Amino acid sequence: MSSAIESGSNQKRIRELKLLAAKIRRNVLDICMQRGGYAGQGVALADIAACLYFDELREDDNNWFHDRFVLSNGHDAIMCYGAFAEHGAYTMDALRTYNADGTVVDQSPIEGQLGFEITAGSLGQGPSQSAGIAYGERLKGSDKRVYCLFSDGELQEGNVWEAAMFAGHQKLSNLVYIIDNNDLGATGSTATTLSVEPVPEKFESFGFAARRINGNSIEEILAAFEEAKSIRDKPYVMICDTRLFVGIDCLQKTLPMAHYVAKAQADWQAGLAEIEATIEALSQ
Ligand SMILES: Cc1ncc(C[n+]2csc(CCOP(=O)(O)OP(=O)(O)O)c2C)c(N)n1
Numbered sequence: 001m002s003s004a005i006e007s008g009s010n011q012k013r014i015r016e017l018k019l020l021a022a023k024i025r026r027n028v029l030d031i032c033m034q035r036g037g038y039a040g041q042g043v044a045l046a047d048i049a050a051c052l053y054f055d056e057l058r059e060d061d062n063n064w065f066h067d068r069f070v071l072s073n074g075h076d077a078i079m080c081y082g083a084f085a086e087h088g089a090y091t092m093d094a095l096r097t098y099n100a101d102g103t104v105v106d107q108s109p110i111e112g113q114l115g116f117e118i119t120a121g122s123l124g125q126g127p128s129q130s131a132g133i134a135y136g137e138r139l140k141g142s143d144k145r146v147y148c149l150f151s152d153g154e155l156q157e158g159n160v161w162e163a164a165m166f167a168g169h170q171k172l173s174n175l176v177y178i179i180d181n182n183d184l185g186a187t188g189s190t191a192t193t194l195s196v197e198p199v200p201e202k203f204e205s206f207g208f209a210a211r212r213i214n215g216n217s218i219e220e221i222l223a224a225f226e227e228a229k230s231i232r233d234k235p236y237v238m239i240c241d242t243r244l245f246v247g248i249d250c251l252q253k254t255l256p257m258a259h260y261v262a263k264a265q266a267d268w269q270a271g272l273a274e275i276e277a278t279i280e281a282l283s284q
């Protein structure tokens with residue numbers, strides 16, 4: 001392929017992923033406006049979700065994924081739900097039962113729920129479980145790659161570092177950690193409560209290849225996933241700097257930077273109007 005055609009097709013791919021990310025943001029608002037939820041994280045992680053589900057994870061023959069994704073910070077399931085609405089695994093009608101009594105669309109998912117590998121409400125379990133899964137895949141001789149999303153709040157848990165030590169020691173090059181590094185835990189800034197930085201250097205000392213990126217840049221996310229695949233003797237960690245509600249300015253300006261949004265707190269209609277305008281502009 002000539003480089004001009006190649007760069008044209010790459011621009012098209014990036015534009016499609018930006019549009020998907022905007023649709024994921026819209027879905028997140030639509031879901032959370034019913035009863036409240038983790039809207040800020042869902043919106044902020046939409047770019048990662050678009051790249052992960054619609055570009056990086058290879059598909060199998062059953063309209064599902066060949067590679068494996070482990071969600072560690074269960075409350076970020078909202079990002080997955082926003083993407084699954086576009087993928088078709090869940091309908092929007094089903095997703096609107098998020099956080100309702102008796103729903104299967106839990107705020108923090110459980111093992112066996114469609115699209116989720118582990119029970120993830122108790123934080124800090126994903127890094128070790130995904131390292132075990134990656135080790136198992138390697139023992140089986142499989143080519144499956146294993147991705148795990150977790151958060152800066154989880155970096156405050158010891159289990160994460162035991163997992164990192166194991167993954168580094170075993171040189172699990174089929175493992176990619178994706179960290180939502182948003183400087184926020186349950187009660188405020190992680191920098192203030194218990195600093196987790198410098199994150200890249202810490203993981204490098206455990207034997208990882210590490211890259212800090214803007215977690216809202218499709219270009220940087222895609223480049224990090226490419227780099228991860230090129231490294232054959234180490235696990236990889238992408239430290240994604242994000243901020244709640246990136247991509248929907250009116251909510252970012254009006255809502256507190258807090259872990260959870262109650263239904264009554266947000267002007268959901270204003271947020272939806274803004275993101276619908278973005279979708280329209282990206283659809284031209
Ligand atoms: C093992 C465990 N300890 C404590 C909690 C309580 N808890 C809920 S959310 C949270 C903070 C999580 O930080 P992060 O995931 O970075 O939050 P976000 O940035 O997504 O708001 C904590 C400590 C928990 N769910 N599990």
Ligand SMILES: [Mg+2]
Nearest residue numbers: 151152153184
């Ligand atoms: Mg956080």
